Amino acid sequence: MAKPKYTSHVGMVDILPDESPKWRALEEIIHEEAAKFNFEEIRTPIMEQTELIVRGIGQLTDIVSKEIFAFEKGDSHYVLRPELTAPVVRSYVEHHLDQRGGSQKLYYIGPMFRAEKPQKGRQRQFHQFGAEVIGSDDPVADVEIIALMMRVYERIGITNFELKLNSVGDPESREAYKEALRDYLRPNLDKMSDVSQERFEKNPMRILDSKEEQDQAFIEDAPVISDYLNEESQQHFTLVKEYLDDLGIDYTLDPHLVRGMDYYTRTAFELTSPDLGSQDALAGGGRYDLLVEEIGGQPTPAVGFAAGMERLMIACEELDISLADEKSVDVYFVTLGDAARKFALTHLPKVREAGLSATMDYKGRSMKAQMKDADRENARYAIIIGDNELAEGKYSLRNMKASEEDSLTFEKILSKLAGV
RNA sequence: GAGCUCGUAGCUCAGUUGGUUAGAGCGCUAGGUUGUGGCCCUAGAGGCCGUGGGUUCAAAUCCCAUCGGGCUCCCCA
Numbered sequence: 001m002a003k004p005k006y007t008s009h010v011g012m013v014d015i016l017p018d019e020s021p022k023w024r025a026l027e028e029i030i031h032e033e034a035a036k037f038n039f040e041e042i043r044t045p046i047m048e049q050t051e052l053i054v055r056g057i058g059q060l061t062d063i064v065s066k067e068i069f070a071f072e073k074g075d076s077h078y079v080l081r082p083e084l085t086a087p088v089v090r091s092y093v094e095h096h097l098d099q100r101g102g103s104q105k106l107y108y109i110g111p112m113f114r115a116e117k118p119q120k121g122r123q124r125q126f127h128q129f130g131a132e133v134i135g136s137d138d139p140v141a142d143v144e145i146i147a148l149m150m151r152v153y154e155r156i157g158i159t160n161f162e163l164k165l166n167s168v169g170d171p172e173s174r175e176a177y178k179e180a181l182r183d184y185l186r187p188n189l190d191k192m193s194d195v196s197q198e199r200f201e202k203n204p205m206r207i208l209d210s211k212e213e214q215d216q217a218f219i220e221d222a223p224v225i226s227d228y229l230n231e232e233s234q235q236h237f238t239l240v241k242e243y244l245d246d247l248g249i250d251y252t253l254d255p256h257l258v259r260g261m262d263y264y265t266r267t268a269f270e271l272t273s274p275d276l277g278s279q280d281a282l283a284g285g286g287r288y289d290l291l292v293e294e295i296g297g298q299p300t301p302a303v304g305f306a307a308g309m310e311r312l313m314i315a316c317e318e319l320d321i322s323l324a325d326e327k328s329v330d331v332y333f334v335t336l337g338d339a340a341r342k343f344a345l346t347h348l349p350k351v352r353e354a355g356l357s358a359t360m361d362y363k364g365r366s367m368k369a370q371m372k373d374a375d376r377e378n379a380r381y382a383i384i385i386g387d388n389e390l391a392e393g394k395y396s397l398r399n400m401k402a403s404e405e406d407s408l409t410f411e412k413i414l415s416k417l418a419g420v
Numbered sequence: 421g422a423g424c425u426c427g428u429a430g431c432u433c434a435g436u437u438g439g440u441u442a443g444a445g446c447g448c449u450a451g452g453u454u455g456u457g458g459c460c461c462u463a464g465a466g467g468c469c470g471u472g473g474g475u476u477c478a479a480a481u482c483c484c485a486u487c488g489g490g491c492u493c494c495c496c497a
Binding site for chain 2: 007
């Protein structure tokens with residue numbers, strides 16, 4: 001087919017009318033479950049200062065080094081947000097949300113942007129929902145975050161997933177571990193992949209995440225961080241696991257789970273699904289006790305998750321889960337002649353005031369075409385109006401499903417419709 | 421950034437070894453029923469065969485390039 005003159009940007013997709021109802025349904029579920037957990041919604045701008053994202057997420061991460069959309073205007077450096085943890089923390093610090101007292105329990109829904117090559121489950125503009133608890137280092141916060149995340153999937157009916165869990169330690173534990181890891185890898189470094197060699201000095205833990213075949217043998221027997229956690233991190237991790245057990249949330253310990261953003265400390269987790277193919281991460285998150293301070297706030301512990309909404313949609317399709325009902329309208333006015341059209345136009349508001357949805361033909365089409373349209377719109381009732389009806393003051397109310405018709409005054413029609 | 425693969429109507433796809441005006445189903449519009457949807461029948465609209473170039477008497481079909489989609493790697497949601 002010939003390409004239209006204007007198209008959306010690569011990897012940025014329209015959510016069309018046939019799709020939007022399920023997005024709304026998903027958003028409603030997220031709002032409801034977040035409310036049950038007593039989280040409050042936060043909405044931040046689509047664009048942030050580039051420096052915030054670079055500092056927050058880490059200069060050397062893939063997201064920052066090759067996936068951000070950034071541009072300059074005057075003296076300002078704009079970046080389309082690639083994730084929302086750093087912006088939420090920025091907002092927390094900027095508006096002194098700690099002064100509201102207690103720990104802040106925030107959640108969000110919205111579009112994110114990463115300049116990647118699109119494929120299934122990966123777009124340049126995509127949507128995430130997520131939640132953050134800022135101001136608590138209690139393992140209860142970690143577990144509540146995970147529970148909220150899981151609850152959304154459970155509510156939708158997606159249960160076929162794996163929760164991977166790890167602790168990446170606090171800075172002290174991590175330094176000790178990195179040293180041990182470097183000592184272990186150094187003798188074989190020249191045999192490992194280029195990517196891994198690059199990561200060796202700056203971020204050796206990411207090597208554990210490598211999928212390169214030549215690295216696997218070395219990774220398999222590498223020292224694991226759990227052996228290097230100090231007392232405090234060890235205890236925190238133990239409690240997280242214990243609370244998850246108490247809640248009956250299954251998880252798999254994955255000592256090689258290292259997530260893509262530099263800010264994570266201690267708890268790290270990822271939710272993967274076998275229904276997604278290559279991009280199998282449904283959601284991920286963890287604790288980031290250093291980020292608030294990194295961004296300029298007081299040292300403040302925090303934990304959160306982010307979940308991909310397109311991937312959730314894909315999982316729903318694979319599992320034949322329908323999030324939204326078929327479209328429908330309560331009343332469709334079918335008219336014959338100008339007087340009838342005018343009657344319909346002026347009586348639409350009365351039906352709508354009664355709390356029902358109502359529509360009519362906008363194209364002056366034949367009765368048959370109007371009936372067909374009513375059917376296509378999945379109308380529950382058609383009100384048929386012609387000269388006879390107007391003369392009598394009684395109109396044909398057709399139940400489209402039952403194919404039954406009554407001749408009633410408009411008042412009777414309204415009271416009958418109000419009852420169903 | 422790298423690899424594989426595909427690009428014919430709004431959608432899903434046919435199109436034989438290159439050979440007259442490029443097809444089907446669904447959808448859309450209208451008619452069969454001058455006041456009645458879903459089923460059925462009929463007709464119509466809708467395609468520079470992704471784009472550009474080349475080979476040829478002749479290209480949707482062969483070659484090259486390019487753009488776009490899908491999948492994979494990397495990484496992530």
